[in-house]
Amino acid sequence: DVKVTQSSRYLVKRTGEKVFLECVQDMDHENMFWYRQDPGLGLRLIYFSYDVKMKEKGDIPEGYSVSREKKERFSLILESASTNQTSMYLCASSLWVGVSNQPQHFGDGTRLSIL
Amino acid sequence: AQSVAQPEDQVNVAEGNPLTVKCTYSVSGNPYLFWYVQYPNRGLQFLxxxxxxxxxxxxxxxxxxxxxxxxxxxxxxxxxxLVSDSALYFCAVRAPIPMDSNYQLIWGAGTKLIIKP
Structure with a gap:
């Protein structure tokens, strides 16, 4: 069965800290995505990656960076955490980008609070 | 601009009755359309x-x-x-022709479905 695992369900950090959110998928998917979910705003794409070491900005990349050194792992980095980055973060993966009708598979999310 | 609208923030339905969660879209060409469900404290599941x-x-x-x-x-x-259908539902759309190699999904804001016993 498809599995996307996010390293933490809940995380509390302080303003100014560098924060790492990790995501691992076991489906050999080429594409991986990071979203943030806020009430009333749905899902907003932060970054996505269609191959190892490749990345593209989504709708709201400011204040974030990503790393994909291995196919199965996609990390989201908050360079200097701020309170407006308190949110639910969702990681997803899907088959390669050229097959645009493939669904995305999601992890259970990380609820991040920045104090 | 491409967009997806879920006009109802919340839908209330009695158990056993039919339910409808609405989604409209504005996308160039023939779109690919998806529905996902999110149960409390979980990620999204493809429907x-x-x-x-x-x-x-x-x-x-x-x-x-x-x-x-x-x-x-x-x-x-x-x-x-069913009462167990109570969850948050998201509609999403993808244009079949990529623009600037961007194969992003365009997401609706979500509709909370409440099924009352």
Missing amino acids: LKYITGDNLVKGSYGFEAEFNKSQTSFHLKKPSA
């Missing part, structure tokens, strides 16, 4: 998709959705609601 062919698509947990090209809608339906 169903429309790519081409029959306008009525059947998916998981007894859900179905009807694609209406003239009304640019893709409403989610179920003939008889």
Whole structure:
């Protein structure tokens, strides 16, 4: 069965800290995505990656960076955490980008609070 | 601009009654359409998709959705609601032709479905 695992369900950090959110998928998917979910705003794409070491900005990349050194792992980095980055973060993966009708598979999310 | 609208923030239905969660879209060309469900404290789960062919698509947990090209809608339906269907439902659209190699999904804001016993 498809599995996307996010390293933490809940995380509390302080303003100014560098924060790492990790995501691992076991489906050999080429594409991986990071979203943030806020009430009333749905899902907003932060970054996505269609191959190892490749990345593209989504709708709201400011204040974030990503790393994909291995196919199965996609990390989201908050360079200097701020309170407006308190949110639910969702990681997803899907088959390669050229097959645009493939669904995305999601992890259970990380609820991040920045104090 | 491409967009997806879920006009209802919340839908309340009595158990056993039919339910409809609405979705309309504005996308160039013939879109690919998806519905996802999110249960409390969980990630999103794929329910169903429309790519081409029959306008009525059947998916998981007894859900179905009807694609209406003239009304640019893709409403989610179920003939008889269960209390366990209570969750947050998201509609998403992807244009079939990439723009600037961007294959992003365009997401609706979500509709909270509450099924009352």
